[in-house]
Every structure is written in structure tokens, then in C-alpha cells.
Amino acid sequence: MRAWEREAPDINTDQLHKSEKNAVGMGLVALNELFGRWGEPAYRSIQVFEGIYKHRWSNWQQFSNLSKELRDKLATELIIEWPLLDCSLLSSDGASKHTVRLIDGKHVECVYIPYDGRATMCISSQVGCAMGCAFCATGSMGIVRNLLAAEIVGQVLAMAKYHRHPKDLPLNIVLMGMGEPLHNLKQVMDAFAILNHPKGMAIPPRRVTISTSGLVPGIIKLGEYSPRPRLALSLNATTDIARTKIMPVNSVWGLDQLSRALKSFPLHADEQITLEYVVIKGISDSMEDARRISDFANQFPSKINLIPYNQLQMSEYLPPTETLLNEMGSYLADRGHVVSIRRSRGQDIGGACGQLVIAK
Ligand code: SAH
Ligand code: SF4
Numbered sequence: 062m063r064a065w066e067r068e069a070p071d072i073n074t075d076q077l078h079k080s081e082k083n084a085v086g087m088g089l090v091a092l093n094e095l096f097g098r099w100g101e102p103a104y105r106s107i108q109v110f111e112g113i114y115k116h117r118w119s120n121w122q123q124f125s126n127l128s129k130e131l132r133d134k135l136a137t138e139l140i141i142e143w144p145l146l147d148c149s150l151l152s153s154d155g156a157s158k159h160t161v162r163l164i165d166g167k168h169v170e171c172v173y174i175p176y177d178g179r180a181t182m183c184i185s186s187q188v189g190c191a192m193g194c195a196f197c198a199t200g201s202m203g204i205v206r207n208l209l210a211a212e213i214v215g216q217v218l219a220m221a222k223y224h225r226h227p228k229d230l231p232l233n234i235v236l237m238g239m240g241e242p243l244h245n246l247k248q249v250m251d252a253f254a255i256l257n258h259p260k261g262m263a264i265p266p267r268r269v270t271i272s273t274s275g276l277v278p279g280i281i282k283l284g285e286y287s288p289r290p291r292l293a294l295s296l297n298a299t300t301d302i303a304r305t306k307i308m309p310v311n312s313v314w315g316l317d318q319l320s321r322a323l324k325s326f327p328l329h330a331d332e333q334i335t336l337e338y339v340v341i342k343g344i345s346d347s348m349e350d351a352r353r354i355s356d357f358a359n360q361f362p363s364k365i366n367l368i369p370y371n372q373l374q375m376s377e378y379l380p381p382t383e384t385l386l387n388e389m390g391s392y393l394a395d396r397g398h399v400v401s402i403r404r405s406r407g408q409d410i411g412g413a414c415g416q417l418v419i420a421k
Pocket of ligand 2: 190191193197198199200201273295
């Protein structure tokens with residue numbers, strides 16, 4: 062059985078302080094349950110939910126809309142603990158990569174990318190990744206564990222605070238950091254519910270994107286949620302032989318099954334599936350590939366991102382030439398596709414696509 066066909070391990074709960082429950086990561090259901098037990102009215106849950114996720118308060122004494130008595134009671138039962146940003150590196154292009162220390166001492170990375178009065182946060186869903194893609198630094202780590210919803214939301218809160226991201230400034234969230242989000246769908250969707258809730262961070266669903274290597278059962282399951290984030294597929298190769306070589310997941314769910322799952326994915330009227338395509342010299346950079354990308358993309362509403370391969374240390378792969386990359390882009394544009402060449406930000410700090418890796 063392949064690593065991704067098993068559930069990824071969860072956090073070892075012995076390492077969580079049992080006596081201390083963290084309010085960060087609790088959704089309205091859990092808060093309702095707590096206040097119900099205490100005989101408090103249900104609107105208290107909304108007040109606490111808003112305080113944590115909307116106002117980003119990190120101390121119970123800041124909850125001035127609650128009585129002193131209730132604040133003290135909350136402080137004895139629940140901590141408010143955000144993940145710690147251990148190390149933050151600023152790239153010359155304005156992007157920042159942060160290393161987040163988790164409660165069990167493990168680490169993940171996340172990236173803040175400001176542009177034109179907006180920002181995109183690239184966040185992680187797992188420590189490591191089970192999918193083993195040959196071109197990806199995270200893949201070389203193997204899977205360590207799933208992140209909790211609290212740890213996924215925590216990356217957003219911690220970066221918003223660090224960068225003083227104004228509450229009214231549009232924020233895009235992409236689950237394109239470490240891990241395969243569809244291999245940890247439950248926690249990812251719990252986190253999404255908090256990020257999206259109008260009383261929480263109120264991030265619209267269309268501003269959240271889950272990127273997958275092609276876990277077909279996960280794609281189908283994601284389509285059953287409403288609201289849900291947008292979907293991106295890391296296509297990366299255009300024949301089963303080539304794709305299986307660089308993405309082992311393709312040996313289980315090949316291109317046919319993938320396109321069937323994408324064709325039946327229930328899209329909204331204005332929605333498209335993003336196809337990400339890492340262009341690697343001599344592997345995935347031919348005009349034949351461009352033609353097959355176009356054929357694949359024509360099967361459902363889509364847009365295409367061509368990503369020049371970011372070279373990793375000790376890797377056999379090389380980035381494509383600028384000429385070939387641009388030719389592929391022009392060909393796809395001429396065939397009527399919405400296409401962009403996405404030059405990764407944060408390359409000088411190891412924060413670009415596929416560069417996120419942490420020694421275990
Ligand atoms: N596991 C998910 C999301 C995280 S990877 C997925 O694979 O979709 C985010 C993106 O970075 C993917 O599209 C992946 O194909 C791309 N990527 C991985 N390694 C890369 C590299 N070395 N250079 C450029 N892009 C890379
Ligand atoms: Fe995992 Fe995505 Fe990297 Fe593949 S590209 S190893 S799925 S993080």
C-alpha cells in the first residue's frame with residue numbers, strides 16, 4: 062500500500078498539554094458545546110469566536126465584552142496559543158518565508174506574498190508529504206503528520222499579526238505549502254470553515270485555493286462541501302508515462318480518471334479549475350506537451366499556470382529555457398486559454414514553489 066493510501070498520522074495527543082485546551086482552532090460547534098455545559102447563552106460562542114479570529118485577541122483580558130468573572134473562568138479552562146514564528150526571512154522581492162514551531166516541536170513553513178495592496182498567504186497542511194513527487198523538496202521528507210485545523214488557521218493568524226495585515230485588505234489563501242491538502246481534508250475543511258465564517262476572518266471562498274497532486278477520492282469529496290475552496294490541480298505532465306515518473310500518485314489515478322473527476326466537479330457559474338504545470342527542461346517542456354495541456358484543459362472551465370521549475374540542491378532536473386517557456390505560454394494563449402507564467406516569489410530564501418523543506 063502506498064503512503065497516501067493510508068491515513069496520514071495525526072499529532073501524538075500525549076504531547077498536547079491535556080489540561081490546557083487551545084481556543085485557537087475551536088469552531089463554533091465546540092464553543093457552543095462548552096458554553097452550553099456552563100449554562101451560558103449561545104451568543105457567548107459568537108463573542109469568543111469573533112474575539113479570536115476577527116479581532117485577533119490573544120489574551121482573555123482583551124475580551125472586554127465579557128464579564129470579568131467569565132473571562133477568568135475562560136482563562137482557567139482555555140489557553141489562546143498561536144503558533145510561534147521561529148524564523149522569518151524577507152526576500153528581495155518582498156515575499157517573506159516563516160518557519161512555524163508546532164506544539165510537539167515539529168516545524169512547517171508558510172509564505173507571505175504582498176502585491177498591489179493585497180497579499181497571498183501560502184500555507185501548509187501537513188508536516189512533510191506522502192506523495193513523493195520527484196521534483197519537490199517537501200516530497201523528499203516523506204509524511205510526518207497531519208496539521209490540526211488550529212495549526213492551519215494559526216499560520217494565517219500568525220502571519221496576519223506579524224505583517225500587520227490590515228483587516229480590510231483582501232487576502233488570498235493558497236494551500237500550496239507543505240503537504241497534500243486532500244490527504245488531510247477533514248482538518249483543512251475545519252480550518253476553512255473558521256477562515257471563511259463572517260464572524261471569523263470572513264475570507265470569501267473564492268479567495269481560498271486548495272492545490273492537489275490528484276487524489277481523485279479527495280477531489281470528489283471536496284466537491285460535496287458547500288461552501289468550499291477553489292480547486293487547483295498540479296498537472297505537471299501530459300502523458301501517463303511521464304506523469305507517473307515524476308508523480309507516483311499517477312500510477313493509481315491516471316490522467317483519464319483525473320479528467321473524469323474534474324469534469325464532474327460541481328463548479329459555480331464563474332468558477333474555473335486552475336491547472337498548475339511545472340515546466341522541467343527535457344521532461345515537460347515540449348510543444349507536444351503544450352498541445353496536450355490544451356486538450357486536457359479544454360475538458361472543463363480552466364485556467365493555466367505555467368511554473369518554471371525551481372531548481373533544488375542535488376536535483377537532476379533543470380529549469381526550462383525562457384524561449385521554450387514563452388513559446389508554450391503563447392501557444393496556449395493563441396488556443397484561447399487563460400494562461401499565466403508564474404515566476405515564483407521568494408526564491409532567494411527557499412520560499413518558492415517546491416522549495417519548502419524542513420529537516421525532521
Ligand atoms: N501538494 C499540493 C500542494 C503543494 S505543492 C500539490 O502538489 O498540488 C505546490 C505547487 O508547487 C505544486 O503545483 C507543485 O507541483 C509545485 N512544485 C513542487 N516542486 C516544485 C519545484 N521544484 N519547482 C516549481 N514548482 C514546484
Ligand atoms: Fe507533496 Fe505537492 Fe510536493 Fe507532490 S508537489 S510531494 S504532492 S507537496
